[in-house]
Amino acid sequence: MNIVKxxxxxxAKALIFWCIGVLVMVGAGMGKYAGMNGNGxxxxxxxxxxxxxxxxxxxxxxxxxxxxxxxxxxxxxxLIVMATIHAVMLGSNMIAKEERDKTAEFLLVKPIxxxxxxxxxxxxxxxxxxxxxxxxxxxxxxxxxxxxxxxxTTGTIYxxxxxxxxxQVLFLIMGTAIAVFSNNATKASAVxxxxxxxxxxxxxxxxxxxxxxxxxxxxxxxxxxxxxxINHHQLEPFYVSLTGILIIALTTISYIYYQKKDLNx
Amino acid sequence: xxxxxQELKAYQKPTIIWSISIVAIVILFMxxxxxxxxxxxxxxxxxxxxPEELTRAIGxxxxxxTNVLGYFSYAFLYIKLCGAVxxxxxxxxxxSKETRNKTAEFLFTKPVxRTQVLTxxxxxxxxxxxxxxxxxxxxxxxxxxxxxxxxxxxxxxxMIAASLFFxxxxxxxxxxxxxxxxxxxxSVISVSLGLVFAFxxxxxxxxxxxxxxxxxxxxxNYVNDYYIIEHLNYxxxxxxxxxAIICLTVILSFVIYRKKDIHSV
Numbered sequence: 001m002n003i004v005k006x007x008x009x010x011x012a013k014a015l016i017f018w019c020i021g022v023l024v025m026v027g028a029g030m031g032k033y034a035g036m037n038g039n040g041x042x043x044x045x046x047x048x049x050x051x052x053x054x055x056x057x058x059x060x061x062x063x064x065x066x067x068x069x070x071x072x073x074x075x076x077x078x079l080i081v082m083a084t085i086h087a088v089m090l091g092s093n094m095i096a097k098e099e100r101d102k103t104a105e106f107l108l109v110k111p112i113x114x115x116x117x118x119x120x121x122x123x124x125x126x127x128x129x130x131x132x133x134x135x136x137x138x139x140x141x142x143x144x145x146x147x148x149x150x151x152x153t154t155g156t157i158y159x160x161x162x163x164x165x166x167x168q169v170l171f172l173i174m175g176t177a178i179a180v181f182s183n184n185a186t187k188a189s190a191v192x193x194x195x196x197x198x199x200x201x202x203x204x205x206x207x208x209x210x211x212x213x214x215x216x217x218x219x220x221x222x223x224x225x226x227x228x229x230i231n232h233h234q235l236e237p238f239y240v241s242l243t244g245i246l247i248i249a250l251t252t253i254s255y256i257y258y259q260k261k262d263l264n265x
Numbered sequence: 266x267x268x269x270x271q272e273l274k275a276y277q278k279p280t281i282i283w284s285i286s287i288v289a290i291v292i293l294f295m296x297x298x299x300x301x302x303x304x305x306x307x308x309x310x311x312x313x314x315x316p317e318e319l320t321r322a323i324g325x326x327x328x329x330x331t332n333v334l335g336y337f338s339y340a341f342l343y344i345k346l347c348g349a350v351x352x353x354x355x356x357x358x359x360x361s362k363e364t365r366n367k368t369a370e371f372l373f374t375k376p377v378x379r380t381q382v383l384t385x386x387x388x389x390x391x392x393x394x395x396x397x398x399x400x401x402x403x404x405x406x407x408x409x410x411x412x413x414x415x416x417x418x419x420x421x422x423x424m425i426a427a428s429l430f431f432x433x434x435x436x437x438x439x440x441x442x443x444x445x446x447x448x449x450x451x452s453v454i455s456v457s458l459g460l461v462f463a464f465x466x467x468x469x470x471x472x473x474x475x476x477x478x479x480x481x482x483x484x485x486n487y488v489n490d491y492y493i494i495e496h497l498n499y500x501x502x503x504x505x506x507x508x509a510i511i512c513l514t515v516i517l518s519f520v521i522y523r524k525k526d527i528h529s530v
Binding site (some may be wrong): 014021025028029032050051053054074081082085089093097100101113153159186189190193197204205208209 | 290293294300301304305307308311330331343346347350398451452453454455458459462466467469470476487510
């Protein structure tokens with residue numbers, strides 16, 4: 001329990017900054033929506049005829065930008081990017097920082113097992129992800145409803161946020177796994193974020209090429225896309241289970257490997 | 266001179282990795298151009314079925330977007346993102362790494378002034394960026410020449426591609442400036458990613474909503490690629506702001522760094 005408290009305290013400031021960031025993002029983003037007048041149906045019709053690669057480059061996808069939720073869908077991509085960067089850095093830092101700051105010895109000579117250490121750190125990280133997610137959720141609901149007026153958007157926002165939370169957890173664990181496997185503590189978060197950037201750019205390339213093929217399973221950024229969630233009102237069960245499996249697999253590997261890890265003290 | 270060479274050597278590996286990644290992104294994006302160009306042609310035929318006033322409104326932007334130059338500008342957005350992270354990392358590292366690696370005492374007991382130290386470091390960083398940019402320019406010119414379907418303005422391409430260096434200098438300055446303020450940068454990548462992505466997202470919001478006010482806030486939008494394609498010219502007021510930021514951040518960093526409390530243990 002002490003570890004959880006300690007971790008929360010160490011990350012409190014960063015978390016507050018991130019929350020302010022996401023608040024500004026939702027507020028400013030949706031504020032822009034208010035300034036935009038509806039494009040009208042003809043443009044929407046035209047847009048929907050557009051091949052996927054062109055939509056990607058025009059930056060619209062098949063969102064109905066004249067509705068608040070459609071515009072929110074546009075923002076969602078960036079919310080996801082923010083949330084996952086936060087998560088992956090949290091995950092890799094919580095493991096790597098003990099070695100980097102030379103506190104590993106202090107921590108690991110305490111009468112607790114390494115798996116307890118990891119579990120406690122994980123609990124604290126999950127709480128932080130939850131806080132991040134709830135701040136996004138509440139601010140989104142309040143702000144989007146101000147523009148939408150219709151209640152049915154709230155359900156969609158819940159779904160979008162569940163998708164975001166799954167990705168957050170996935171990237172948290174991914175960061176942890178990378179840090180556990182990396183021999184160089186200072187490089188761990190750099191590697192983790194490099195992989196994240198790579199996956200993000202890959203998802204853009206997939207949008208651009210129009211035919212996703214196998215690659216869409218490789219990048220989690222394609223798992224929960226605002227477009228399909230808004231249009232079909234559900235998360236795709238296949239991707240939910242895929243994410244679940246990945247999370248479980250990576251967690252297990254991290255636990256097992258961390259037990260035996262050679263630490264640079 | 267020794268310091269300069271030492272720094273160059275220290276950043277050799279990351280610089281090479283960044284350069285290769287950026288070149289890889291260029292190649293990946295440009296490899297998709299032929300398919301994209303086919304899609305665009307097909308859509309042009311669809312466009313003919315729509316009312317004329319509508320196609321005229323959308324057609325103009327459309328033609329800019331779908332030729333090789335417009336397509337490159339789209340890819341360039343993500344190259345800028347990577348380039349900005351690289352430059353920000355460099356800026357943060359050159360100032361903060363002596364403290365982090367506990368080499369400050371070793372360095373600052375040498376008979377050199379802090380100004381000399383920072384100048385060598387800055388020059389080494391600029392050299393690294395130059396190297397990346399040369400490789401980048403070369404790869405762009407070759408790939409664009411290979412995939413082009415029609416003639417394009419070579420001057421426009423040069424002007425867009427060259428703006429990467431300008432953007433990187435801004436972020437290098439911002440990185441240095443940030444690092445002289447924070448007493449101890451524990452992890453370079455967390456700070457740089459957070460800041461770069463904040464600017465990037467503001468940039469995306471600003472360009473997807475055509476907000477002129479927000480444009481001043483984010484270096485990503487100081488050079489507008491589509492403006493270059495149309496006018497073959499930079500927007501001078503933004504270039505001015507960029508240059509002012511570079512000068513101010515660098516000068517202020519020097520002033521503050523000379524008096525900064527540097528932890529030696």
